[in-house]
Amino acid sequence: xxxxxxxxxxxxxxxxxxxxxxxxxxxxxxxxxxxxxxxxxxxxxxxxxxxxxxxxxxxxxxxxxxxxxxxxxxxxxxxxxxxxxxxxxxxxxxxxxxxxxxxxxxxxxxxxxxxxxxxxxxxxxxxxxxxxxxxxxxxxxxxxxxxxxxxxxxxxxxxxxxxxxxxxxxxxxxxxxxxxxxxxxxxxxxxxxxxxxxxxxxxxxxxxxxxxxxxxxxxxxxxxxxxxxxxxxxxxxxxxxxxxxxxxxxxxxxxxxxxxxxxxxxxxxxxxxxxxxxxxxxxxxxxxxxxxxxxxxxxxxxxxxxxxxxxxxxxxxxxxxxxxxxxxxxxxxxxxxxxxxxxxxxxxxxxxxxxxxxxxxxxxxxxxxxxxxxxxxxxxxxxxxxxxxxxxxxxxxxxxxxxxxxxxxxxxxxxxxxxxxxxxxxxxxxxxxxxxxxxxxxxxxxxxxxxxxxx
Numbered sequence: 001x002x003x004x005x006x007x008x009x010x011x012x013x014x015x016x017x018x019x020x021x022x023x024x025x026x027x028x029x030x031x032x033x034x035x036x037x038x039x040x041x042x043x044x045x046x047x048x049x050x051x052x053x054x055x056x057x058x059x060x061x062x063x064x065x066x067x068x069x070x071x072x073x074x075x076x077x078x079x080x081x082x083x084x085x086x087x088x089x090x091x092x093x094x095x096x097x098x099x100x101x102x103x104x105x106x107x108x109x110x111x112x113x114x115x116x117x118x119x120x121x122x123x124x125x126x127x128x129x130x131x132x133x134x135x136x137x138x139x140x141x142x143x144x145x146x147x148x149x150x151x152x153x154x155x156x157x158x159x160x161x162x163x164x165x166x167x168x169x170x171x172x173x174x175x176x177x178x179x180x181x182x183x184x185x186x187x188x189x190x191x192x193x194x195x196x197x198x199x200x201x202x203x204x205x206x207x208x209x210x211x212x213x214x215x216x217x218x219x220x221x222x223x224x225x226x227x228x229x230x231x232x233x234x235x236x237x238x239x240x241x242x243x244x245x246x247x248x249x250x251x252x253x254x255x256x257x258x259x260x261x262x263x264x265x266x267x268x269x270x271x272x273x274x275x276x277x278x279x280x281x282x283x284x285x286x287x288x289x290x291x292x293x294x295x296x297x298x299x300x301x302x303x304x305x306x307x308x309x310x311x312x313x314x315x316x317x318x319x320x321x322x323x324x325x326x327x328x329x330x331x332x333x334x335x336x337x338x339x340x341x342x343x344x345x346x347x348x349x350x351x352x353x354x355x356x357x358x359x360x361x362x363x364x365x366x367x368x369x370x371x372x373x374x375x376x377x378x379x380x381x382x383x384x385x386x387x388x389x390x391x392x393x394x395x396x397x398x399x400x401x402x403x404x405x406x407x408x409x410x411x412x413x414x415x416x417x418x419x420x421x422x423x424x425x426x427x428x429x430x431x432x433x434x435x436x437x438x439x440x441x442x443x444x445x446x447x448x449x450x451x452x453x454x455x
Contacts, residue, residue, distance in 0.1 A: 050075075052089075054095040061177070101221060110227065124405065128156065130158055135170070141421060146181065157184075158199075159198035185228060242350070243329050244284065245301060245305055246276075246278060276318065311328070313330065316333070347416070356370070369382060
């Protein structure tokens with residue numbers, strides 16, 4: 001199978017005062033190093049070294065990670081998916097996933113990124129959904145992760161796109177190489193239910209055959225370790241979905257012969273005051289993030305909110321009835337959250353062009369980002385990094401949206417610099433791993449009964 005390997009993409013940089021179309025980064029304050037060349041695939045007659053082998057001493061190098069990128073790119077264009085196990089054999093996959101899982105499981109629910117100095121930048125990335133070639137372009141366009149270039153990924157690495165496995169493993173390798181400079185957060189698609197509906201499970205089974213169940217199970221175990229949020233330089237909160245409710249805990253009555261348990265008191269519509277209230281970072285830190293699927297109850301409500309909630313133009317905090325999970329929050333809640341925790345900016349993801357088509361009053365995702373709330377204390381931004389999404393679509397009409405990433409710079413890291421980019425073209429030919437004509441494109445109207453039975 002021989003695919004056309006030429007590719008192209010352009011990036012648009014937007015700042016409060018500058019808009020340019022180029023492949024370079026425009027600085028708000030001081031010049032940045034020139035980024036590496038754009039995504040250039042290897043010619044089909046020059047295959048990389050296959051199979052990929054885990055380093056004998058277990059230590060990754062920059063050259064190894066870049067070689068992994070190159071190999072995944074080449075294989076996606078020249079080999080059928082069923083031969084992927086010959087590219088990354090199961091023993092080497094096991095070492096990669098185990099090493100990454102150990103790092104992720106040790107991180108707190110909300111990672112505080114404080115060690116960013118005057119020469120550092122922070123790149124924030126939204127949903128990428130298995131669009132490997134666009135991720136490769138993004139990494140080169142923004143500049144690879146380094147001691148002075150921190151990356152925060154807001155989740156949804158898998159599903160819908162044809163290369164979710166390669167995308168997640170590649171970002172996991174960067175995490176292993178630079179654990180304090182690359183941060184991988186969990187998205188709502190890093191779950192058993194979503195991956196069984198939107199293609200990732202079938203993708204893994206196709207690529208690893210008889211060993212697919214083992215590989216899929218290991219991936220789910222790694223997903224459990226993904227943190228839920230970050231706070232960057234004390235002033236920027238990032239999470240996949242967004243804000244979350246307060247869930248109070250209190251001691252229950254001691255039973256004879258039994259240890260004291262904690263009683264969960266959910267601050268929800270069923271409470272006497274009939275109101276929801278915003279949660280705290282202390283509550284977020286205590287949430288049980290290892291639960292991959294519903295039932296979302298008790299302390300599990302907070303991860304459900306962080307992963308599934310959406311902003312609204314209407315004031316207040318209410319259940320997200322459109323999705324059936326999480327919350328809707330208005331500009332007043334954004335302002336209150338920013339003030340309460342002395343923050344300036346919220347960057348969340350979770351909504352692509354398909355979802356925004358169904359959300360009147362909020363901006364579309366044609367440029368890869370929207371500024372949803374502008375309040376006294378700061379801003380709320382939705383960031384989406386998968387251009388020309390979804391890869392497979394149930395209608396002939398495509399969104400042709402751009403993807404985007406955000407660059408945050410010193411001194412306060414609170415002024416977002418938007419970089420929009422088009423999809424790498426042509427994409428390698430691929431077949432979908434889910435029935436996109438039957439499964440709805442957005443995550444709304446989910447079959448919650450199936451979610452519970454699948455968990």
